[in-house]
Amino acid sequence: MLNCLVIGSGVAGLSTALSLRKAGHSATVFEAHNGPSDGVGAFLTLAVNGFDALDTLGLKEQAAQLGFSTPLMSMYLGSTGRHLIDFDFGGTLPDGTTARTMTRSELYTLLREEALRRGIRIEHGRRLIKVEELPDGVTAVFDDGTSARGDLLVGADGLRSAVRPLIDPASPAPRTIPLLNTGGIIPANTAALALKDVDLGVSPGRMKMVFGKRCFYCYMPSPDGRIWWFANPLQRSSADPALLGQEELKSWLTGLVAGDRTPVAALIRATEDIIKPYSTFDFPSVPRWHSGKMVLVGDAAHAASPSSGQGASMAIEDAVTLGRALRGATSDDKEASLAARFAAYEAERRPRAETVVAWGRRNSEPKVRNQFTRVLQDLAMRAIFRGLARKAADNFDWLYGHHIDWDAVPEFADR
Numbered sequence: 001m002l003n004c005l006v007i008g009s010g011v012a013g014l015s016t017a018l019s020l021r022k023a024g025h026s027a028t029v030f031e032a033h034n035g036p037s038d039g040v041g042a043f044l045t046l047a048v049n050g051f052d053a054l055d056t057l058g059l060k061e062q063a064a065q066l067g068f069s070t071p072l073m074s075m076y077l078g079s080t081g082r083h084l085i086d087f088d089f090g091g092t093l094p095d096g097t098t099a100r101t102m103t104r105s106e107l108y109t110l111l112r113e114e115a116l117r118r119g120i121r122i123e124h125g126r127r128l129i130k131v132e133e134l135p136d137g138v139t140a141v142f143d144d145g146t147s148a149r150g151d152l153l154v155g156a157d158g159l160r161s162a163v164r165p166l167i168d169p170a171s172p173a174p175r176t177i178p179l180l181n182t183g184g185i186i187p188a189n190t191a192a193l194a195l196k197d198v199d200l201g202v203s204p205g206r207m208k209m210v211f212g213k214r215c216f217y218c219y220m221p222s223p224d225g226r227i228w229w230f231a232n233p234l235q236r237s238s239a240d241p242a243l244l245g246q247e248e249l250k251s252w253l254t255g256l257v258a259g260d261r262t263p264v265a266a267l268i269r270a271t272e273d274i275i276k277p278y279s280t281f282d283f284p285s286v287p288r289w290h291s292g293k294m295v296l297v298g299d300a301a302h303a304a305s306p307s308s309g310q311g312a313s314m315a316i317e318d319a320v321t322l323g324r325a326l327r328g329a330t331s332d333d334k335e336a337s338l339a340a341r342f343a344a345y346e347a348e349r350r351p352r353a354e355t356v357v358a359w360g361r362r363n364s365e366p367k368v369r370n371q372f373t374r375v376l377q378d379l380a381m382r383a384i385f386r387g388l389a390r391k392a393a394d395n396f397d398w399l400y401g402h403h404i405d406w407d408a409v410p411e412f413a414d415r
């Protein structure tokens, strides 16, 4: 058995702690926030590959009750309102589970409660500032002057990881993506009143994605009457959008979508609390995911653009793979054995995670988005769009519908 210190209580940290427990180890999670933290953004869509990975932690059934099923995406051109194509959001598992959209707190609460149920301690208000590597383990030092001893340390501390530079001081800084993000959720009662004559053009379970000229946006109704939306403005405002008040924010955003033939302006107006636009980031490539007794998971290792819709699912896949790589390890093992296990984990995860990062980045460039829109218009005019787009739809499957046969992934001992 190993005594594992997990830094960060996001989706990566909590699922890694669960996976390590499942592998027979003890795990303690240390979180910088004073209380439970639900991360940035109001909601996320968990794709089928995320559910597949959760299944190995025994959580798929509960997770499949969260939020609402979102199996389909429909794409539209904002300027003409033209419907382009419907995509299957990465398939359906044999038992009928599809991608689901949920609030972050729903997913985090599920993971936290399961962690506590399995005897995992979550300690809040413990910000890691230093790690001392010892011949027989590690000591994590926190900013409140306390410390903790363990056999190994997992950096699940997100985009601005404190563990990453300890593993490799030359590791790059996060890259800003030219993609602002904003959005909101309209409660059912507001939606029923303010939007009663508005035709959304989609029903629950279908995410409507619109390529506007100056803004890319998505919205979807949930079965309980709420309406969820997010927007990526492709043009900056003259003032820093993060400093805009709600009314200024509404008029900037409605200006960006003016002329689009969709009801998004009404959605923006009906939202009481629009999320302040914030910049988004990714990493080109983190040279080393592990060193000595430290290893990275989740965004700390491979933050991808939100436009990939995959960061949370990738984090869960990491967690499961690391747990498998550490199965059977003990605190008596030599350091070389731990290094080999970490290397096996990294070899399994790096290619897929970095493909997602690269793919997300490509989709985040406004230039590419505009070109994509033009190409789509062009293809539509030539009336061969549908055939080609169907091919493109197949291309989504490697990402969202990717099914890892976890039983076939060799555990470390089998390699």
Ligand SMILES: Cc1cc2nc3c(=O)[nH]c(=O)nc-3n(C[C@H](O)[C@H](O)[C@H](O)COP(=O)(O)OP(=O)(O)OC[C@H]3O[C@@H](n4cnc5c(N)ncnc54)[C@H](O)[C@@H]3O)c2cc1C
Binding pocket: 007, 008, 009, 010, 011, 012, 013, 030, 031, 032, 033, 037, 039, 040, 041, 043, 044, 045, 046, 047, 126, 127, 128, 129, 156, 157, 158, 159, 160, 161, 162, 181, 280, 297, 298, 299, 300, 303, 304, 305, 306, 309, 310, 311, 312, 313, 314, 315
């Ligand atoms: C706008 C937006 C939309 C997104 N939409 C989706 C989506 O639809 N689907 C999807 O799968 N993914 C989505 N993602 C990506 C997803 O949110 C992230 O990939 C995922 O949350 C990463 O989880 P994590 O646990 O690695 O990092 P985080 O969630 O960042 O968690 C890291 C934790 O570590 C803590 N921490 C940091 N430093 C320290 C320290 N020194 N000591 C102790 N604790 C520390 C932090 O407080 C935090 O709680 C989206 C991201 C954004 C920004």
